[in-house]
Amino acid sequence: MRALGGALPPFTAGAHIDVHLPTGLSRSYSLLNAPEERHRYVIGVAREPDSRGGSRYLHESVLPGERLVISAPRNLFALDEAAAHSVLIAGGIGVTPMLSMAKRLDRLGKSWQLHYCCRTRSMAAFLDDIAAHGDRVDLRVDDEHAGFLDIAALIRSTADAHFYCCGPKPMLAAFNSAVAATGLPPARAHVEYFQPVDDGPPPGGFLIELARSGRVLTVPPGKSILETVQAAGIAATSSCEAGICGECQVTVLGGTPDHRDLVLSDAERAANTAMMICCSGAKSEKLVLDL
Known part of the structure; x- marks a missing residue:
C-alpha cells in the first residue's frame, strides 16, 4: 500500500517491482495480484537457503507495517491479451x-x-x-x-x-x-x-569509456562493468545483478557488447545499442557507454 494513500501506479499482468532494502540490496519480485487493484501490490518471496541477502532479509527482518522503498512496476513478461x-x-x-x-x-x-x-x-x-x-x-x-x-x-x-x-x-x-x-x-x-543461466564469472579484460565524463576504465577479469563503475564512484542502478530484470540497462554508443542477459530480444542484441552492465561484457577492445 502507498504510504501517503491514493492509487498506486498501474501495472499489467506479468509485471514486477524492485524492492530496495535498507541493507542496500535491490531485488525484483513479480506482482501476483489482479492489475485492477490499485490500492496494493502483492508479491511472493521464496525463502532461499542460498540467498544473497534479499529473501533472507524479507523473511527475517521485515515486520508487519514496516515501510519499504520500491520502484514503479515494469513488465518484461507481458501477457498478450488478444490471444485466443x-x-x-x-x-x-x-x-x-x-x-x-x-x-x-x-x-x-x-x-x-x-x-x-x-x-x-x-x-x-x-x-x-x-x-x-x-x-x-x-x-x-x-x-x-x-x-x-x-x-x-x-x-x-x-x-x-x-x-x-x-x-x-x-x-x-x-x-x-x-x-x-x-x-x-x-x-x-x-x-x-528468476535465476541466471550463466553462473560463470563476469567477462572482464576490456576498456570502457564513459561518454558523459570522458573517463576510461579497465574492467578486470572476473569483474563486471557494474562493479567497475561503482568502484570508481559512478552511480549506476541495478537490482538482480544477474541479467534478468533490466534495471542496469545502459545505452551503448560504441563498440560491440558480449550480451549475456536474459532481457533483450535477439533483434535488440543484434542492434548493439543497449546492454545490461551487471553481466554482459565486450567483444571489442573498448565499449563507449552513456554513463
Whole structure:
C-alpha cells in the first residue's frame, strides 16, 4: 500500500517491482495480484537457503507495517491479451506472475490453462489461490506423478495458443527445447527467468569509456562493468545483478557488447545499442557507454 494513500501506479499482468532494502540490496519480485487493484501490490518471496541477502532479509527482518522503498512496476513478461488461448507453465515460486495473468484472463473472459509443477505439496506456493481456479489448473507434484510435464506434446496439442513459462533453470531449458523442437513461433513463446543461466564469472579484460565524463576504465577479469563503475564512484542502478530484470540497462554508443542477459530480444542484441552492465561484457577492445 502507498504510504501517503491514493492509487498506486498501474501495472499489467506479468509485471514486477524492485524492492530496495535498507541493507542496500535491490531485488525484483513479480506482482501476483489482479492489475485492477490499485490500492496494493502483492508479491511472493521464496525463502532461499542460498540467498544473497534479499529473501533472507524479507523473511527475517521485515515486520508487519514496516515501510519499504520500491520502484514503479515494469513488465518484461507481458501477457498478450488478444490471444485466443493462453497456456501458463510454472515451477515453484515461478507461479507468481501466472497468478496475475490468470486473474487478468478471467477478467477478460479469455480461455487459459495453468500447468503448475512442484516437488511436493508442502513446497507449492499459493495452493489455495491456485485451487480456486478448478479444472483450469493442472497441478503436477513430483512425488504424485510419474515423469515430467511433456511440454512439446502440450505445444503440439494446443493450436494458436500463446505459451508462458516461469520456473527453475531445468524447466526453462525444457521449455526452450520444446519450442525449438515444435517450431512454435517466437512471438507465441514467452519466458521469464528468476535465476541466471550463466553462473560463470563476469567477462572482464576490456576498456570502457564513459561518454558523459570522458573517463576510461579497465574492467578486470572476473569483474563486471557494474562493479567497475561503482568502484570508481559512478552511480549506476541495478537490482538482480544477474541479467534478468533490466534495471542496469545502459545505452551503448560504441563498440560491440558480449550480451549475456536474459532481457533483450535477439533483434535488440543484434542492434548493439543497449546492454545490461551487471553481466554482459565486450567483444571489442573498448565499449563507449552513456554513463
